[in-house]
Amino acid sequence: MNLSKIIALVKASSKNSLYLVVLFILAESAVFFTSLYLLKKLVDIVAHVQQHSEQSYRQILIYVIAAGVAGVVYLMIRSYSAYLVEAQAARVAEYVNEQIHTRAVNLDLSFYESPSYYDTLKRAMDSGAERPSLIITTLIELLKNAASLAAVGAVLILINWMLLPLLALFILPTLFVRLHYSKKLNDWRIAQTPLERKSAYYSTLITTDTAAKEIRAYDLGNYLKNQFVAIRKTLMKEKLAINLKRTRLESFTTAMSNIGVFVCIGFIALKTVSGETSAGDITLFLVAFPQSFTILQNIAAGISLLFQNSIYVNSIFELLELKDRLSEPREQPAPLPQQGKELVLENVSFTYPHAAVPTLKNINLSIPSGRIIAIAGLNGAGKSTLIKLLCRLYDPGSGKVLLNGTDIRNYDAHEFRKMIGVVFQDFNRYSFTAAENIYLGNIQAPFDERRAKEAAEKSGAATFINSFPKQYDTVMGRLFEDGQEVSIGQWQKLALARCFYSDAQFLILDEATSALDAASESGLFDTLREKLDNRTAIVISHRHSSLKHADYIYFLDGGTIVEQGTDQELMALQGAYAKLFTEKDLSTPQ
Numbered sequence: 001m002n003l004s005k006i007i008a009l010v011k012a013s014s015k016n017s018l019y020l021v022v023l024f025i026l027a028e029s030a031v032f033f034t035s036l037y038l039l040k041k042l043v044d045i046v047a048h049v050q051q052h053s054e055q056s057y058r059q060i061l062i063y064v065i066a067a068g069v070a071g072v073v074y075l076m077i078r079s080y081s082a083y084l085v086e087a088q089a090a091r092v093a094e095y096v097n098e099q100i101h102t103r104a105v106n107l108d109l110s111f112y113e114s115p116s117y118y119d120t121l122k123r124a125m126d127s128g129a130e131r132p133s134l135i136i137t138t139l140i141e142l143l144k145n146a147a148s149l150a151a152v153g154a155v156l157i158l159i160n161w162m163l164l165p166l167l168a169l170f171i172l173p174t175l176f177v178r179l180h181y182s183k184k185l186n187d188w189r190i191a192q193t194p195l196e197r198k199s200a201y202y203s204t205l206i207t208t209d210t211a212a213k214e215i216r217a218y219d220l221g222n223y224l225k226n227q228f229v230a231i232r233k234t235l236m237k238e239k240l241a242i243n244l245k246r247t248r249l250e251s252f253t254t255a256m257s258n259i260g261v262f263v264c265i266g267f268i269a270l271k272t273v274s275g276e277t278s279a280g281d282i283t284l285f286l287v288a289f290p291q292s293f294t295i296l297q298n299i300a301a302g303i304s305l306l307f308q309n310s311i312y313v314n315s316i317f318e319l320l321e322l323k324d325r326l327s328e329p330r331e332q333p334a335p336l337p338q339q340g341k342e343l344v345l346e347n348v349s350f351t352y353p354h355a356a357v358p359t360l361k362n363i364n365l366s367i368p369s370g371r372i373i374a375i376a377g378l379n380g381a382g383k384s385t386l387i388k389l390l391c392r393l394y395d396p397g398s399g400k401v402l403l404n405g406t407d408i409r410n411y412d413a414h415e416f417r418k419m420i421g422v423v424f425q426d427f428n429r430y431s432f433t434a435a436e437n438i439y440l441g442n443i444q445a446p447f448d449e450r451r452a453k454e455a456a457e458k459s460g461a462a463t464f465i466n467s468f469p470k471q472y473d474t475v476m477g478r479l480f481e482d483g484q485e486v487s488i489g490q491w492q493k494l495a496l497a498r499c500f501y502s503d504a505q506f507l508i509l510d511e512a513t514s515a516l517d518a519a520s521e522s523g524l525f526d527t528l529r530e531k532l533d534n535r536t537a538i539v540i541s542h543r544h545s546s547l548k549h550a551d552y553i554y555f556l557d558g559g560t561i562v563e564q565g566t567d568q569e570l571m572a573l574q575g576a577y578a579k580l581f582t583e584k585d586l587s588t589p590q
């Protein structure tokens, strides 16, 4: 575990309050030690009291008051230090939460598409912001226990120095057993993470609404539940086996420490008889010893908790330290042109991280402004991948993507993306109002109601939005109170409206009408040119009816452009494109 990183995190979240917490803890232990010492003194005086001696009465009164005051001060400091620890933990939790979310927002897309990075993010998110604060609370508790142990140790030395090594001899084996098994359990936990994740996956499938329909339709409920239970049982069995071994060893070492107590009591009783220790010493021993045992147990439990939480906290650090792969401009980014004249792909090849073969090979294409360009091809041809490069969600492995002749890597990635509006195949459904769903297309400017309504008219969303009593103020989806669920096609019209609302000069429609009815789809494409307002469209579609409207079509196969031209040219070519749609047309009833 990286303690220095955790401390740095705590300091960053709440500058000086850590020192205050430490100060209170030290004060708590000092007062605790003082109250024990005063108690011993009191018992010693009572044991040697001279009857009816006024001086003895006064001394007793002073020590009673002093011990009482020390007790009250101790309790007060303890309450305040508990509050300070709680406040500290809350501050750290908020800070870490913010850091995790900042990181998640800025991570390259590639992190989300690679299982190992996604696992890191997921583990960090799952670990919750409470983990680091839990570590801090545990560390503070450990510090507190160490200070108390030092206080009790000092008390024992005060009684007789021999007591300390004697007790250590009997108590330390229990501590070692606990620590050894904490480490063992921790190693086991790390080794079992994949299985834990698998069980969490089954649990998510069983409990989330998205999977609920299919699980019922195929009657998968019991099957999935049994898989989940089987994994949980395996995990439980292994964990209990480790704990049983620990319990066996621990019952032996605890018996030894109990023997130790009596050896010490015998030792101190003999010393009292021989006059080397006082009655106060025995009282002090009987108060201090159980304390020392509890403290040691707390220390062992604290260390074991630290081990447990460190797995999660390490994931948080791993996430916070991830480096983006998209190369940002080396020096001052180039200013983005006012007018996006042309997007060009020049000899572009691309291989996904961790993939063995390239998805795109030597692609050359041009997207001049004001045109409708289509990209066609069978499933898996590489169309959506090409779109990801155009949005600069990835950089090409070789070759360049150029905007007005400049490599887009020379622009600031966030700035460049403002040039592009996109409806992805798996577009988002935001459980916000209809207006907000559209406004998300251009949040850089204040909401423009007229433009939002215009965009909804263009996409066909206006019809259903206007049918709701609250119209554009209707919350979409059933996630929140008063939400209005709409069909997939209607969600897709909202995503299209978002894209039309954007200020971008290049609009990408990746299968953006796949859920639209035939009338809505032809309504959109028949007048797409007017709807674009001189902007450029890049259309991906499997439907001939949508592709026909394009000025130029690129046909992809196996990651390369195999044919290109207008629809008429490609049909006349009688190649793969023509074959695809001719066969389809034949199979379609007239």
Ligand SMILES: Nc1ncnc2c1ncn2[C@@H]1O[C@H](COP(=O)(O)OP(=O)(O)OP(=O)(O)O)[C@@H](O)[C@H]1O
Binding pocket: 113, 352, 353, 355, 359, 377, 378, 379, 380, 381, 382, 383, 384, 385, 386, 425
């Ligand atoms: N994140 C990824 N990591 C590795 N390989 C990927 C990833 N995403 C896609 N691929 C691979 O890239 C190839 C092209 O995928 P892409 O999504 O670009 O195809 P597509 O032409 O859009 O297909 P469709 O018509 O089905 O949408 C596929 O073979 C797929 O396995």
